[in-house]
Amino acid sequence: MLGIGWALRRFVRSSDDFFLSGRSIPAWIAGLAFISANLGAQEVIGMAASGAKYGIMTSHFYWVGAMPAMVFVGLFMMPFYYGSRARSVPEYLKLRFDEKTRGLNAITFAIMTVFSSGISMYALAKLLELVLGWNFHASIVVTGVVVLAYIFLGGLRSAIYNEVLQFFLIVLGFLPLVLLGLKDVGGWEGLTSQLSVVATNAGFEPGAYTHSWQYTGSPTSNPMGIEWFGLTMGLGFAMSFGYWCTDFLVVQRAMAAGSMTAARRTPLIAAWPKMFMPLLVILPGMLAIGLHATRGGFLPIGSDGHPNYNLAIPMLLAHYLPTGLLGLGLTALMASFMSGMAGNVTAFNTVWTYDIYQTYIRPGQTDRHYLRVGHVATVVGILASVVAAYVATRFNNINDILQLVFSFVNGPLFATFLLGMFWKRSTGHGAFSGLLAGTITAALHYGLTMPRGATPGIHGGFLGATLHTYPSEMALNFWTALFAWTSCFITTIVVSLLTKRTKTDEELRGLVYSLTPRIQEGSMAWWKRPVTLGVAVLIVSAILNVIFW
Amino acid sequence: MDQLDVRIPIGGMFTIFGVVLIVYGLVSDPAIYQRSLGINVNLWWGLVLLAFGLVMLWLAYRGGASKPKNPV
Numbered sequence: 194m195l196g197i198g199w200a201l202r203r204f205v206r207s208s209d210d211f212f213l214s215g216r217s218i219p220a221w222i223a224g225l226a227f228i229s230a231n232l233g234a235q236e237v238i239g240m241a242a243s244g245a246k247y248g249i250m251t252s253h254f255y256w257v258g259a260m261p262a263m264v265f266v267g268l269f270m271m272p273f274y275y276g277s278r279a280r281s282v283p284e285y286l287k288l289r290f291d292e293k294t295r296g297l298n299a300i301t302f303a304i305m306t307v308f309s310s311g312i313s314m315y316a317l318a319k320l321l322e323l324v325l326g327w328n329f330h331a332s333i334v335v336t337g338v339v340v341l342a343y344i345f346l347g348g349l350r351s352a353i354y355n356e357v358l359q360f361f362l363i364v365l366g367f368l369p370l371v372l373l374g375l376k377d378v379g380g381w382e383g384l385t386s387q388l389s390v391v392a393t394n395a396g397f398e399p400g401a402y403t404h405s406w407q408y409t410g411s412p413t414s415n416p417m418g419i420e421w422f423g424l425t426m427g428l429g430f431a432m433s434f435g436y437w438c439t440d441f442l443v444v445q446r447a448m449a450a451g452s453m454t455a456a457r458r459t460p461l462i463a464a465w466p467k468m469f470m471p472l473l474v475i476l477p478g479m480l481a482i483g484l485h486a487t488r489g490g491f492l493p494i495g496s497d498g499h500p501n502y503n504l505a506i507p508m509l510l511a512h513y514l515p516t517g518l519l520g521l522g523l524t525a526l527m528a529s530f531m532s533g534m535a536g537n538v539t540a541f542n543t544v545w546t547y548d549i550y551q552t553y554i555r556p557g558q559t560d561r562h563y564l565r566v567g568h569v570a571t572v573v574g575i576l577a578s579v580v581a582a583y584v585a586t587r588f589n590n591i592n593d594i595l596q597l598v599f600s601f602v603n604g605p606l607f608a609t610f611l612l613g614m615f616w617k618r619s620t621g622h623g624a625f626s627g628l629l630a631g632t633i634t635a636a637l638h639y640g641l642t643m644p645r646g647a648t649p650g651i652h653g654g655f656l657g658a659t660l661h662t663y664p665s666e667m668a669l670n671f672w673t674a675l676f677a678w679t680s681c682f683i684t685t686i687v688v689s690l691l692t693k694r695t696k697t698d699e700e701l702r703g704l705v706y707s708l709t710p711r712i713q714e715g716s717m718a719w720w721k722r723p724v725t726l727g728v729a730v731l732i733v734s735a736i737l738n739v740i741f742w
Numbered sequence: 743m744d745q746l747d748v749r750i751p752i753g754g755m756f757t758i759f760g761v762v763l764i765v766y767g768l769v770s771d772p773a774i775y776q777r778s779l780g781i782n783v784n785l786w787w788g789l790v791l792l793a794f795g796l797v798m799l800w801l802a803y804r805g806g807a808s809k810p811k812n813p814v
Contacts, residue, residue, distance in 0.1 A: 222748055354748050354751070357748050357752065358748070358751065358752050358755070361752055361756070361794075365756065365790075365791060365794065369783055369787045373778055373779060373781070373783065376779060377779055512777065513777060513778055513779075514777075514778065514783070515770075515774040515775055515777060515778050515783065515784065516766075516770070516774055517763055517766045517767065517770065517784040518763065518778075518783050518784055518787055521759060521763070521787075
């Protein structure tokens with residue numbers, strides 16, 4: 194079964210050359226690729242781990258976070274991305290602001306890709322350890338070598354087609370798992386009663402793991418340790434908008450669409466399957482923790498004394514699926530890890546070679562020279578991922594560390610984009626100092642606070658004094674993002690007002706809202722317009738919030 | 743059509759997966775289905791995958807015939 198998967202993947206890989214075909218991808222394919230681009234280990238393992246650790250509140254990543262952000266990027270930000278001809282986020286920043294803002298963003302983006310690929314690497318190695326019984330360290334090495342081969346053999350040339358294929362592979366590979374698990378515990382009611390045991394054991398009201406809003410009045414009464422304000426502003430606003438609006442791995446997929454309207458519709462179409470993803474990735478985590486509490490020791494206990502939530506999906510696979518279907522599930526998992534890693538390492542390679550090396554270190558060399566540098570960057574990226582993979586072993590939920598990285602990088606960046614796109618007065622000096630201030634603020638906040646029960650170090654509090662203790666890692670991440678966003682927002686405004694604009698109105702045409710001609714959609718049927726689609730997405734997510742209140 | 747319709751490889755792959763799972767479900771030892779609550783999931787899910795694969799292929803076939811339209 195694994196063999197068939199690989200053989201077919203190879204066939205798909207060589208039979209199409211996406212980037213040569215230019216902007217001609219239909220919106221539904223771009224839409225699926227849009228969500229597939231982040232349906233890697235982060236999503237599958239991380240969201241299941243969060244479902245096990247935090248319960249249904251994890252759904253806020255979707256119904257409060259991703260949905261409004263995807264509507265926003267489709268309706269308001271895509272026109273500038275699609276119209277600016279920029280090929281990457283750093284490039285947009287260069288066009289809009291200046292060279293140094295681009296440089297700073299290129300560096301933080303490179304760090305982010307290394308962490309993302311390292312986390313995928315950790316998840317894959319853990320899976321190999323669990324299923325094949327390999328040694329964890331050996332699994333890391335094998336994973337690194339395989340990814341290296343995959344990239345050098347040109348595995349990403351038709352990334353978008355692969356991603357669509359993978360989307361169906363993951364959905365169809367995991368759905369039987371969810372159905373069997375639900376049947377086993379006796380449906381939603383059975384799960385609710387199991388999770389009330391989990392909640393009571395942890396000292397919460399019985400419904401704390403199955404209600405997404407009801408217990409958010411105070412941070413001490415829910416497993417995520419956050420109240421409604423930090424949730425909506427930290428996660429919903431700073432972090433999710435930051436991620437969906439500025440992560441180019443994702444935004445780039447929409448830019449492959451055939452027209453401006455198709456590009457704007459891409460995130461709005463993608464929002465529909467995304468909306469129901471919690472069923473596939475969060476529910477298994479909740480099932481796993483329910484089984485863990487009521488049937489004893491379902492999840493292995495980590496060195497920190499807590500269950501290793503990251504293993505929720507692999508344990509369920511091994512528990513429910515017989516030979517045959519198990520192969521399909523494992524293929525789906527490995528495919529997503531592999532492409533998640535390869536995608537991030539390739540992005541690292543691109544940013545390093547073109548946005549950093551070619552711009553600042555050695556400009557004006559031959560193409561062959563840069564190609565060689567790119568190869569070296571790939572190897573370096575993989576080695577750095579290995580380090581990040583070991584950092585990830587220190588977290589019992591990979592989503593915690595992933596969102597931590599996002600809060601550093603995407604939180605402040607979103608403030609920069611917001612001001613850059615909607616306020617033509619913001620200047621290059623302002624954007625640069627804002628971004629710098631935002632990142633430093635994130636580091637200070639992370640260094641001066643800690644999640645409950647942690648020791649100073651990798652989990653925060655490394656600056657000596659601990660000013661505040663959050664009930665969970667995730668709550669700390671949300672507040673880090675919010676502080677970083679606010680500091681970047683204010684600093685950019687203040688410094689912009691103190692400095693002169695260096696770009697003329699003419700140079701900013703197509704990059705700033707007030708200097709870009711409005712898009713005319715009068716001729717389109719009302720139900721085809723992006724605005725209608727966006728409003729529909731928001732209404733349905735609001736309904737989902739109410740159902741699981 | 744200068745490029746392959748993505749529905750063809752997807753449809754082809756799931757059709758093959760479906761057939762393999764159905765055959766395996768028919769010949770395998772029933773004892774392995776204890777863990778899946780006594781349900782022969784290979785057989786049933788194989789049927790689902792086969793149906794999905796065939797629908798994808800059918801859509802590709804139908805879409806390919808009337809393609810020259812503007813694909814927005």
